[in-house]
Amino acid sequence: MNRLIILYFVLAITIPAQAFAKIIKVGKGQTIAVIQQGIDMAVTGDTILVSEGIYRQGNIVINKSIVLKGVNHPVLDGEKNYELLSVKSPNVTVDGFLIRNSGHSSMTDIAGIKIYNTHHVTVINNILEDNFFGIYAQQGTHCVIQNNQVTAYAKATQLSGNGIHCWKSDSMHISGNSITGHRDGIYLEFATHSLIEKNTVQKNNRYGLHFMFSHNNTYTNNVFRNNGAGVAVMYTRNVTMKNNRFEDNWGDAAYGLLLKEISDSDIEGNYFEKNTSGIYMDGSSRIEMRKNVFKDNGWAIKMQASCMDIKLEKNNFINNTFDMGTNGSLVLNTFKNNYWDKYEGYDLNKDKIGDIPYRPVSMYSMIIEQMPPAMMLFRSFITTLLDKTEKLLPSLTPENLKDDYPLMKPLAL
Amino acid sequence: MIKIIKYVIADILRNKIVIAYTAFLLLMSLSVFNLEDNSSKGLLSLLNIILLIVPLVSIVFSTIYIYNSSEFIELLVSQPLKRKTIWLSLFSGLAASLSLSFFIGAGIPILLYQASPTGIMMLITGLFLSVIFVSIAILASVTTRDKAKGIGKVILLWLYFSILFDGLVLFLLFQFADYPLEKAMVAVSAFNPIDLSRILILLQMDVSALMGYTGAIFRNFFGTQAGVILAICVLLLWMIAPLWLSLRRFTTKDL
Amino acid sequence: MIITSNVSKKFGKLKALDNVSVKCDKGECIALIGPNGSGKTTLVKTILGMVVPDSGFITFNGKNILHDWEYRKDIGYMPQIGRYPDNMTIGQVLDMMRDIRHSKNITPDDELIEAFGLNTLMQKRMSTLSGGTRQKVSASLAFLFNPSVLILDEPTAGLDPLASGILKEKIIAEKEKGKLILITSHVLSELDDLITQVIYMQEGKLRFHKNIEALRADTGQTQLTRAIASIMTN
Numbered sequence: 091m092n093r094l095i096i097l098y099f100v101l102a103i104t105i106p107a108q109a110f111a112k113i114i115k116v117g118k119g120q121t122i123a124v125i126q127q128g129i130d131m132a133v134t135g136d137t138i139l140v141s142e143g144i145y146r147q148g149n150i151v152i153n154k155s156i157v158l159k160g161v162n163h164p165v166l167d168g169e170k171n172y173e174l175l176s177v178k179s180p181n182v183t184v185d186g187f188l189i190r191n192s193g194h195s196s197m198t199d200i201a202g203i204k205i206y207n208t209h210h211v212t213v214i215n216n217i218l219e220d221n222f223f224g225i226y227a228q229q230g231t232h233c234v235i236q237n238n239q240v241t242a243y244a245k246a247t248q249l250s251g252n253g254i255h256c257w258k259s260d261s262m263h264i265s266g267n268s269i270t271g272h273r274d275g276i277y278l279e280f281a282t283h284s285l286i287e288k289n290t291v292q293k294n295n296r297y298g299l300h301f302m303f304s305h306n307n308t309y310t311n312n313v314f315r316n317n318g319a320g321v322a323v324m325y326t327r328n329v330t331m332k333n334n335r336f337e338d339n340w341g342d343a344a345y346g347l348l349l350k351e352i353s354d355s356d357i358e359g360n361y362f363e364k365n366t367s368g369i370y371m372d373g374s375s376r377i378e379m380r381k382n383v384f385k386d387n388g389w390a391i392k393m394q395a396s397c398m399d400i401k402l403e404k405n406n407f408i409n410n411t412f413d414m415g416t417n418g419s420l421v422l423n424t425f426k427n428n429y430w431d432k433y434e435g436y437d438l439n440k441d442k443i444g445d446i447p448y449r450p451v452s453m454y455s456m457i458i459e460q461m462p463p464a465m466m467l468f469r470s471f472i473t474t475l476l477d478k479t480e481k482l483l484p485s486l487t488p489e490n491l492k493d494d495y496p497l498m499k500p501l502a503l
Numbered sequence: 504m505i506k507i508i509k510y511v512i513a514d515i516l517r518n519k520i521v522i523a524y525t526a527f528l529l530l531m532s533l534s535v536f537n538l539e540d541n542s543s544k545g546l547l548s549l550l551n552i553i554l555l556i557v558p559l560v561s562i563v564f565s566t567i568y569i570y571n572s573s574e575f576i577e578l579l580v581s582q583p584l585k586r587k588t589i590w591l592s593l594f595s596g597l598a599a600s601l602s603l604s605f606f607i608g609a610g611i612p613i614l615l616y617q618a619s620p621t622g623i624m625m626l627i628t629g630l631f632l633s634v635i636f637v638s639i640a641i642l643a644s645v646t647t648r649d650k651a652k653g654i655g656k657v658i659l660l661w662l663y664f665s666i667l668f669d670g671l672v673l674f675l676l677f678q679f680a681d682y683p684l685e686k687a688m689v690a691v692s693a694f695n696p697i698d699l700s701r702i703l704i705l706l707q708m709d710v711s712a713l714m715g716y717t718g719a720i721f722r723n724f725f726g727t728q729a730g731v732i733l734a735i736c737v738l739l740l741w742m743i744a745p746l747w748l749s750l751r752r753f754t755t756k757d758l
Numbered sequence: 759m760i761i762t763s764n765v766s767k768k769f770g771k772l773k774a775l776d777n778v779s780v781k782c783d784k785g786e787c788i789a790l791i792g793p794n795g796s797g798k799t800t801l802v803k804t805i806l807g808m809v810v811p812d813s814g815f816i817t818f819n820g821k822n823i824l825h826d827w828e829y830r831k832d833i834g835y836m837p838q839i840g841r842y843p844d845n846m847t848i849g850q851v852l853d854m855m856r857d858i859r860h861s862k863n864i865t866p867d868d869e870l871i872e873a874f875g876l877n878t879l880m881q882k883r884m885s886t887l888s889g890g891t892r893q894k895v896s897a898s899l900a901f902l903f904n905p906s907v908l909i910l911d912e913p914t915a916g917l918d919p920l921a922s923g924i925l926k927e928k929i930i931a932e933k934e935k936g937k938l939i940l941i942t943s944h945v946l947s948e949l950d951d952l953i954t955q956v957i958y959m960q961e962g963k964l965r966f967h968k969n970i971e972a973l974r975a976d977t978g979q980t981q982l983t984r985a986i987a988s989i990m991t992n
Binding site for chain 2: 767769803806807808809810827828829830831833835837839840841842843844845846850853854855857858859896899909
């Protein structure tokens with residue numbers, strides 16, 4: 091019933107416009123060969139259909155509320171010189187293009203598709219190849235960026251921009267994109283109230299996802315895999331990260347997820363696998379981490395002593411080299427009801443909770459923190475001995491960093 | 504040479520200690536794989552067995568065997584045989600039978616339960632360590648006439664390679680903590696076959712952790728094909744060098 | 759057949775052999791005697807190549823034995839103490855030796871194996887054998903390949919009188935075939951009817967090397983024991 095009412099309203103609003111809306115065909119084999127000409131001819135609400143073919147027509151500016159639609163992915167080639175689509179009007183849809191070879195510049199941020207100070211722009215089903223920036227929203231609001239494939243091939247970070255870049259934007263919806271080979275896969279700065287979901291971000295040179303000062307955003311069901319330095323989120327509050335996968339982020343300064351100065355956030359149901367560090371936290375506070383899985387990481391979590399009020403509950407820690415690393419002895423965080431596969435305690439009262447606390451920071455991880463070359467001796471008899479002694483008589487490891495109620499069996503996550 | 508080797512192997516394989524060793528390894532590896540909830544944890548438990556027990560049994564057993572065979576060796580020397588043949592036969596017999604024990608006791612369970620790169624690397628290094636410590640054992644026993652002294656010597660050697668060396672390295676690391684020692688550590692590891700084996704296993708087992716920090720240097724070195732080949736060459740050298748020295752000593756030794 | 763020329767060997771400060779020159783010919787049965795530590799065993803070992811002399815040299819059939827090993831196929835050696843790998847059976851020890859010394863020119867001589875009754879013990883492991891049985895194995899091995907030289911170190915020690923008798927018969931039979939037999943022994947009386955020559959050593963030095971007749975004539979004693987005793991008292 092509700093749907094019918096909505097449909098009615100939608101029709102009521104759009105039909106008057108539709109009544110006058112026309113379809114303009116441009117491109118190869120059409121009377122109008124130049125796309126910009128078609129746009130100039132169009133009025134609000136028109137649809138411009140671009141035929142299949144390769145277009146080397148420089149910069150195209152969309153300054154009307156129109157739909158620009160490609161048939162069979164026509165190619166817009168910027169010849170390494172131009173910004174291809176500049177959207178300067180609200181209610182624009184760009185659909186179904188292959189956009190490639192934008193210009194490069196160290197002065198301005200040239201993009202395949204750039205949205206300038208406007209709202210309700212939809213960028214959908216496009217393929218972007220080898221552009222400086224892929225899709226760039228500059229002060230955009232309520233924009234939808236969906237199902238685009240964004241790929242770049244630059245080797246060096248400075249020669250490549252970001253895949254999807256939002257600056258001073260609000261209420262963005264970025265979903266179902268796949269981004270590869272850019273500097274940062276998705277970059278948000280001063281972007282708020284946005285939803286980032288179901289994107290696959292891999293093999294970017296720097297961060298898969300990178301945001302700063304971008305409050306109140308939600309990230310769900312994304313995959314961040316094998317990016318140069320993983321995912322970095324900084325100086326932000328009210329972040330919700332759910333059901334994402336952070337995988338194969340390997341390297342000295344690579345993290346599944348780097349949290350720097352993050353507060354009041356939820357990290358739930360995520361999967362961290364085969365990262366050098368699953369999560370690295372610095373200066374973060376009031377974060378709740380629940381139902382995450384940490385598997386096969388070097389360090390599941392590195393929590394610097396500058397973190398406080400972190401709640402770590404009901405997570406699974408499986409087959410990590412080190413469950414946790416830290417750099418100090420001050421602990422103002424709580425750990426409860428996690429499953430640690432390294433736990434060697436017992437459960438006499440059969441309540442499925444271990445009777446003695448688990449200390450996730452091993453002595454040797456503290457030593458390695460201070461003296462990285464000592465990694466060479468890891469798992470040797472002498473270091474195992476040191477660890478066992480430390481378990482009995484903690485001296486180096488923080489006294490309070492412990493899970494008093496460790497689970498005996500892993501959670502079904 | 505084959506003539507002698509086959510009889511030596513047949514003799515050693517029926518030795519009670521070797522049978523017990525095989526059974527122990529088999530029992531340990533089966534229980535480790537069956538009791539731990541995931542088999543990669545099982546591998547971890549097996550790691551210490553391989554790095555401690557295998558060298559210990561190989562070195563002590565071989566030493567005792569050589570001493571107990573002294574009259575037999577004399578008899579062989581009185582036969583029309585080159586000394587080189589006799590010595591290499593004894594070495595090969597010991598190395599082959601201890602490797603076989605290890606393969607049956609630990610190798611087969613690994614292949615059954617955890618035929619992962621980590622498991623395979625453990626199997627390979629375990630075999631290497633078996634042979635290396637036979638080699639060290641025969642060098643120790645040919646240079647020491649007294650049996651008790653010889654056994655004491657090899658136990659000390661084992662202690663050195665499996666514990667003291669690492670302690671010493673750790674101590675030096677603390678002493679020179681301000682210097683970049685990563686590259687030096689790669690070189691240092693070549694001086695201890697147990698450490699080298701452990702690092703090779705570590706590179707498979709803790710690959711994520713080794714991606715960071717010093718690990719990257721190890722990874723860059725040992726992780727490449729050239730690095731692995733070099734590491735294998737160093738292990739081979741650990742096999743051949745003591746054997747060669749012992750051979751030189753044995754061919755001129757007064758029995 | 760075997761000639762040692764000015765052979766000397768020192769173990770640390772101990773002079774085990776001091777300028778020893780002897781010449782052993784075929785067809786002889788030579789007793790190598792002397793008190794404990796006189797260098798008998800060392801001399802035997804230098805001949806077998808187990809000990810390399812510090813100076814002097816040894817020839818076997820005219821060839822220097824240094825760095826040679828093939829000459830040993832003409833030698834049968836019976837050690838004083840025969841110890842074999844614990845888990846080998848008698849059969850395996852014999853098989854191994856046959857494998858090592860296998861050659862077309864040799865007709866194996868199983869006489870002693872049969873005489874000692876080892877045939878029935880082939881499956882027994884060496885570790886389960888008595889010292890006497892091990893000696894029987896050692897003796898059998900020494901004669902097995904029909905070598906032209908036999909070196910027997912204390913051959914009758916540990917053997918029961920019956921076995922001892924069998925071995926003596928065998929030694930005499932081999933001597934008759936023109937072989938050189940070198941025996942070291944303490945129990946001199948047992949050697950009386952075998953010996954043709956005596957080498958006497960003391961403190962690493964060769965005291966004398968004489969035909970038994972000459973020795974008897976010199977000392978006026980018919981029995982070897984007495985003859986030696988009379989030399990030692992002089």
